[in-house]
Amino acid sequence: MKCRYEVLDVPRDANEAEIKAAYEKLVLKWHPDNNLDNPEYAREQLQIIQQAYETLSDPEERAWYNRYWEPVLRRYSANYQDNSLDVNPYLTPACFQGHNDDDKGFYSVYRDVFEKIVKEELNFMDKIEFSKIPSFGNSITNYEEVAEFYGHWSNYSTKKSYIWLNNENKNDRQQAKKKRNEEIRNLVTFVMELDARLQDQKNNQEEIFLAYKQNSEQLRTPKKVRKTAAIIKTSYFPLYCM
16 A cells, blocks of 8 residues: 555645646556556556545545554554654653753753654644644743643643554554553653753742742832732743643
8 A cells, every 4th residue: 555645746735736637647647548568557556546536635535544644554564663752761861961952952852852752743633733732942932932832741642543553452542542641741741840941930930929028018008019919920920830
């Protein structure tokens, strides 16, 4: 079995017109009248081309295929090995050198890790789902973006179907998904605890509170109290990541 996009020789983001043009070109190329030396083989190729076109020209069929084509193809490979990234080597501070943006620094190492995890999921999600995945960022990424990242990944749920494991046993696939979810969530918790960007925000909040506490006796009017309280409120972001 060959990938439908490869059969028609079009990219995965090809539009309807491009798919139709590619199909018509291949039909002409493999028409038995143009392959008199081997008409039987030409007819076989036409059948494959027709199947590919029927899948990719139908929006619903194409959406399904985009989501599941990789695992379906893998079922036909006796030598298939899951390409999931082993995250265990990244559950130790020894995997990075310093909290910086150097190639081996904390932010570069873990940005690369999370990008690899996302790439594993690409064939199982649509463009909208992909666009909603926040980036890990770097050492100067602001706190709001950092919090959004951890908020998203703390609730990680793999999009992989694991259909290649055992098509007859749904429980096997569910257990595989559960195991992967736990692996990634454990990684997120570990990284979160080491992320200096979160600690910096926590320290800033503590400094603001301490300043308020020290100056509270000097506040003489309700207006000043309200102003100080407002400053604290606007400076605070829920530390649900801590």
